[in-house]
Amino acid sequence: MNILTDTGYDEGVSVLGIVDSTVNPLWAVIALGDTPSIGWQIVGSVLTALLLAVFSFRALMRRQPPHIENGCWHCRLDLPFGGGLLHLYNRAFVAAHGMFALRSPETVYFSAAVDSSGKPLQCGSSYCIRGRDPDTRWWSLTAYKNEHLIPNVLNRYSFSKTTIGRGADGSWQIYLSPRHQSENWLPTGEPNGKLTLLLRLYNPSPAVLSDPVTVELPQILPLEKAS
Amino acid sequence: MSFELLRWVALTLVLAGTFLLVALWRFPSAVTKIYVRRFGKRLGTPPWNQLQGGALLHPGTDHVVRSSPDILNMFGVYDVSAEPARVRCFVPDWDAYWSISLYAWNTENFYVLNDRMTKPGALELIIVGPGGHHQKKGNETVVMAPTARGVIVLRAVVKNREDTEEVARMQELVQRSTITRYSETGEDPSNPRAAG
Numbered sequence: 001m002n003i004l005t006d007t008g009y010d011e012g013v014s015v016l017g018i019v020d021s022t023v024n025p026l027w028a029v030i031a032l033g034d035t036p037s038i039g040w041q042i043v044g045s046v047l048t049a050l051l052l053a054v055f056s057f058r059a060l061m062r063r064q065p066p067h068i069e070n071g072c073w074h075c076r077l078d079l080p081f082g083g084g085l086l087h088l089y090n091r092a093f094v095a096a097h098g099m100f101a102l103r104s105p106e107t108v109y110f111s112a113a114v115d116s117s118g119k120p121l122q123c124g125s126s127y128c129i130r131g132r133d134p135d136t137r138w139w140s141l142t143a144y145k146n147e148h149l150i151p152n153v154l155n156r157y158s159f160s161k162t163t164i165g166r167g168a169d170g171s172w173q174i175y176l177s178p179r180h181q182s183e184n185w186l187p188t189g190e191p192n193g194k195l196t197l198l199l200r201l202y203n204p205s206p207a208v209l210s211d212p213v214t215v216e217l218p219q220i221l222p223l224e225k226a227s
Numbered sequence: 228m229s230f231e232l233l234r235w236v237a238l239t240l241v242l243a244g245t246f247l248l249v250a251l252w253r254f255p256s257a258v259t260k261i262y263v264r265r266f267g268k269r270l271g272t273p274p275w276n277q278l279q280g281g282a283l284l285h286p287g288t289d290h291v292v293r294s295s296p297d298i299l300n301m302f303g304v305y306d307v308s309a310e311p312a313r314v315r316c317f318v319p320d321w322d323a324y325w326s327i328s329l330y331a332w333n334t335e336n337f338y339v340l341n342d343r344m345t346k347p348g349a350l351e352l353i354i355v356g357p358g359g360h361h362q363k364k365g366n367e368t369v370v371m372a373p374t375a376r377g378v379i380v381l382r383a384v385v386k387n388r389e390d391t392e393e394v395a396r397m398q399e400l401v402q403r404s405t406i407t408r409y410s411e412t413g414e415d416p417s418n419p420r421a422a423g
Contacts, residue, residue: 041235049242056243057250088251095255095334099262099291100380103336106326138324138384140297147292149284157286157296162386198293202324202384203343 061096073110073217110199115220124191126177131218137203145193152187255334278303281402299401301381307356308375316404320347324384332374
């Protein structure tokens with residue numbers, strides 16, 4: 001039957017035979033109730049599709065697009081991910097998380113949101129970042145809270161190839177902590193917030209570009225385990 | 228499951244997929260629009276063919292997520308819908324990463340030039356809109372933009388932000404950069420005093 005009633009939807013035969021035909025049309029659609037009019041079906045479909053699209057978009061923007069993993073570091077080179085839908089996704093993700101980023105031959109970005117044991121970085125905890133100069137023209141390592149620079153008494157937001165204090169063998173350690181550290185201290189400020197690190201390699205060597213998985217990157221160790 | 232329900236589910240999934248694709252496609256342009264609008268508000272003038280910045284970022288001034296604290300950024304917006312735009316900038320003659328990047332309205336990075344790809348000193352970049360034409364003159368570098376409006380980001384690394392002398396030197400260099408409509412009379416970029 002397809003008789004349109006003043007309720008706005010069909011007096012159709014219920015699929016399950018148990019749903020009252022006077023219930024809300026949207027609910028009737030979802031609960032396999034009466035067959036609504038084609039108009040209500042379209043309205044229900046569009047609204048449901050919009051909701052699905054919004055949730056899917058939010059979920060996509062929260063998860064990492066295809067990337068390269070090197071220990072606890074993630075890297076998205078812009079070269080190997082091709083075009084089409086993946087390109088759309090990558091572009092939208094970059095717009096959400098790294099607007100106006102440079103291409104890989106200019107700068108390779110390695111980001112970390114977990115320590116070397118896989119635990120999420122926390123602003124209230126202390127870490128030792130231990131490494132050597134990567135194979136690149138210049139590098140810098142920046143700490144962010146909720147994707148923005150962290151206010152601190154030293155006005156220090158990063159260490160770089162130029163500013164890092166090194167040991168005799170060229171290796172270095174950065175102390176990421178809310179509490180004062182005697183050397184190479186990168187403050188993390190107040191304890192709440194999502195902590196992330198970004199290592200930028202400017203004009204990286206061809207070896208870094210061709211095989212970022214095997215590049216030697218710094219380890220991020222909880223301070224109590226680092227000593 | 229009835230045919231009507233299957234039809235409804237299929238329609239909903241197709242629509243949801245379409246909406247998602249449109250969202251992915253339009254999102255970067257929408258974000259650009261927001262940045263450009265904010266840029267215009269900060270300037271207090273229409274944002275088109277304007278270039279501003281050149282200060283080190285601090286918490287609160289890092290409007291773009293994950294901004295670099297070691298870079299002097301000049302942010303600008305080009306509009307080549309009526310005629311080409313002329314960007315004048317200066318490449319450092321000391322070893323420090325410097326680059327100029329052009330982004331289409333959809334955030335695609337369609338052009339980048341760094342200090343190792345060109346000579347130190349004055350650089351004149353002409354941005355030409357889609358379907359436009361420009362006869363290259365002198366030392367001009369001509370770039371075809373895929374969209375009539377887009378974003379310019381000029382970056383210069385400051386190796387040590389606590390070194391005030393280095394910061395001032397690089398700041399003086401990047402803040403001399405300008406963007407104008409091509410027909411506007413500009414000063415000679417080879418004259419270091421000209422661009423102020």
